[in-house]
Amino acid sequence: MKAEGRKDIYFILYLTIALILAVIYFTVPERALFIENQLKWWKEMWEVIVS
Amino acid sequence: MNSLQYIIINLALFSSWFLFLVKKKDALSFVDRLIGAFILGLAQIIATEMLLGILFKQLYAAPLFILNFILSSSVFITASGGRNVFSDACDEIRSETGRIFKVINNDRVLLFIFGVFLASVCWVICLGYLFPSYAWDALWYHLPMVGYIMQSGAIEETYTPWFIDQFINIFPKNTELFFLWNTIFLKSDVIVDLSQLLFTIIGVVTVYSMALKLKIGDKYALYSSLLFFFTPIMILQSTTNYVDVAISVLFLISVNFLISSPEDNEGEAYFRRWPLLLSGIAAGILLGSKGSGPLFIAILSLAILLRMFIKRFRLFNRLVPSNNRNLIRHGLISYLLYFLFPAILFGSYWYIKNWLLYGNPVYPMEISVTGITIFKGLYGGIIDPSPEVLNNLSPLKKLIYVWEERVKYYLYDSRFSGFGPIWFILFLPAILFSTVLTIKRRERNYLFIGIILILTFILYPRNWNTRYVIFIVGLGALSFGMTLEYFKERENILKTLALLLAAYTALVSNSPCVMPEKIKEFVRLPAEERTIARLAPFNIDMHAKQEYGYWIWIRKNISEWDTLAYTFEPLFHSPLWNGGFSSRIVSLKSDTYPQWLKSLQENNVTYILIRTRSAEDEWIEKDAEALKSLWWVKGTTQRYETVYSDKNYKIVRFKKAEG
Numbered sequence: 001m002k003a004e005g006r007k008d009i010y011f012i013l014y015l016t017i018a019l020i021l022a023v024i025y026f027t028v029p030e031r032a033l034f035i036e037n038q039l040k041w042w043k044e045m046w047e048v049i050v051s
Numbered sequence: 052m053n054s055l056q057y058i059i060i061n062l063a064l065f066s067s068w069f070l071f072l073v074k075k076k077d078a079l080s081f082v083d084r085l086i087g088a089f090i091l092g093l094a095q096i097i098a099t100e101m102l103l104g105i106l107f108k109q110l111y112a113a114p115l116f117i118l119n120f121i122l123s124s125s126v127f128i129t130a131s132g133g134r135n136v137f138s139d140a141c142d143e144i145r146s147e148t149g150r151i152f153k154v155i156n157n158d159r160v161l162l163f164i165f166g167v168f169l170a171s172v173c174w175v176i177c178l179g180y181l182f183p184s185y186a187w188d189a190l191w192y193h194l195p196m197v198g199y200i201m202q203s204g205a206i207e208e209t210y211t212p213w214f215i216d217q218f219i220n221i222f223p224k225n226t227e228l229f230f231l232w233n234t235i236f237l238k239s240d241v242i243v244d245l246s247q248l249l250f251t252i253i254g255v256v257t258v259y260s261m262a263l264k265l266k267i268g269d270k271y272a273l274y275s276s277l278l279f280f281f282t283p284i285m286i287l288q289s290t291t292n293y294v295d296v297a298i299s300v301l302f303l304i305s306v307n308f309l310i311s312s313p314e315d316n317e318g319e320a321y322f323r324r325w326p327l328l329l330s331g332i333a334a335g336i337l338l339g340s341k342g343s344g345p346l347f348i349a350i351l352s353l354a355i356l357l358r359m360f361i362k363r364f365r366l367f368n369r370l371v372p373s374n375n376r377n378l379i380r381h382g383l384i385s386y387l388l389y390f391l392f393p394a395i396l397f398g399s400y401w402y403i404k405n406w407l408l409y410g411n412p413v414y415p416m417e418i419s420v421t422g423i424t425i426f427k428g429l430y431g432g433i434i435d436p437s438p439e440v441l442n443n444l445s446p447l448k449k450l451i452y453v454w455e456e457r458v459k460y461y462l463y464d465s466r467f468s469g470f471g472p473i474w475f476i477l478f479l480p481a482i483l484f485s486t487v488l489t490i491k492r493r494e495r496n497y498l499f500i501g502i503i504l505i506l507t508f509i510l511y512p513r514n515w516n517t518r519y520v521i522f523i524v525g526l527g528a529l530s531f532g533m534t535l536e537y538f539k540e541r542e543n544i545l546k547t548l549a550l551l552l553a554a555y556t557a558l559v560s561n562s563p564c565v566m567p568e569k570i571k572e573f574v575r576l577p578a579e580e581r582t583i584a585r586l587a588p589f590n591i592d593m594h595a596k597q598e599y600g601y602w603i604w605i606r607k608n609i610s611e612w613d614t615l616a617y618t619f620e621p622l623f624h625s626p627l628w629n630g631g632f633s634s635r636i637v638s639l640k641s642d643t644y645p646q647w648l649k650s651l652q653e654n655n656v657t658y659i660l661i662r663t664r665s666a667e668d669e670w671i672e673k674d675a676e677a678l679k680s681l682w683w684v685k686g687t688t689q690r691y692e693t694v695y696s697d698k699n700y701k702i703v704r705f706k707k708a709e710g
Binding site: 018 | 455456457458459460476477479480481483484534537538540544548559561566567568571
């Protein structure tokens, strides 16, 4: 196999691992609450800015 | 005037060391000289404060300014040496920053990441300036160390009636001496909570320098360094008076100076003198910053010695002058002189002092090996229990659990989060990938860094606690830069992912202790009213609510030469001082009233903080009643005047003259 072809495989492998980790990271049960809290924080911040 | 003094001394201190290092161009790159100037400046701050505080007991703003000004002037004169180093340095700074900005400008994603980085740093500065130090340990012992040193002008043991005071005495104080530096000239604690931000920024620069030494291209080195910043625990700790960022960054700096530059000649000595010396000084400052310092020194020493032996073995097979092969002369002596000696010089004082005073260098922690107690202490291991949820997990599962960040918000000392998504999603696989790649390519520098950082990570107690091991993110950042460069033809996806995650991290690294309503309120408040009690951060609120009243009163009313006596174990010592730590506090507890009264007078107490219905409260009331009954005697006035009272506490003005 050519070096470039091997690189493609490594790249796909790296991306696949990163993607799996991203799914694990963003789907833990607490993430929804975490993001909700942050949205609340920014919503409040926005109200402060516009008020 | 205070601000001017602070700016002048900092400019003189850091610029003189940078100019001094201009002469070392052959041994140190431009970036390494920047880091070196920071380390030498920091070392000067610590050394001069220790000299004035331990030896002369005169650690006050004026002598500290004069001593440092003289030293910096001497360094500047030595540096200039007849040539115009100043214009040389300015030209170099201009050309280097121009080059870096050109690289950033040529890559749109990098430009965006740089923009997010700059915005985040400005935001952190704004928050640090606006809000007081609110973190638990900062109020508990990191800032009180500064307060006690400032009030006595001496670095000495404080009278310790309560357990937490032990920490104020036994904790190595190098980083706290830097906190003191950021307070003493300004006579205000307004920016002291930004002290660690400087370490964060230097950490970013250090990762850049390390990446260049790993032969990572300029652009990718910048990706590494900027992404290193997007570690939530670092962003959040940058506005707290903790020491964790400082520790990890000092460790990375020390490792950085141990890596040889790509330009270094293979046949040269084992380690070059200046980088090794700077590594030793950084390690020394680290050693004197936390009780875990000896672990870092042991691993760094092991790495240096191991590298020497490996190089010695390789040199046998090369045509190298035999002089350079001499392991004892060029290797071990260099190590002892340029690494171990400065490390001990800048870090060992606190351990020796503890050993002499408490019979244990790491008191109150007990040191025992295979059941044999070597140093007796009050407890073994780490004092606070580990979280229940982690107890039954294997070491690897503990790490995964924490790195998944199963939390509702980030916090500066969170035990279940802190590394953020970039670490988990991009850096972790990059470490694996880069390790395989560098083993294949036989790139010794990466493996050298990797072994040091991973070994330290493995050996560090409670390595699942992210704030203790921030340095490992540095390895992740370097690995990602290397991975990105390897895939440079396909880099766009990875770069975009990095940008998205960096922006996400910047947006979600908000502390629940600083809510938008408070930001609005604090922007409108004058500086002297932006207090911890006004902030009422949720991390301490439940415990501190009842203390806010007298904290506010103290902040408003206690002036520079006042002495506040307290008669009970306070929740935190820090709020007992005024805003600039220029007042005095003293713990006065006695069994009898005459004894107590005598100690109030001896200590020139002006205010007394007491608990209502305490023995002291009763004594004061009895004294007032006794004086009332003597109303007919001319010239009798009340010795005590209540100036503040709430349900739980009273502050009483003590009039010594009438005593």
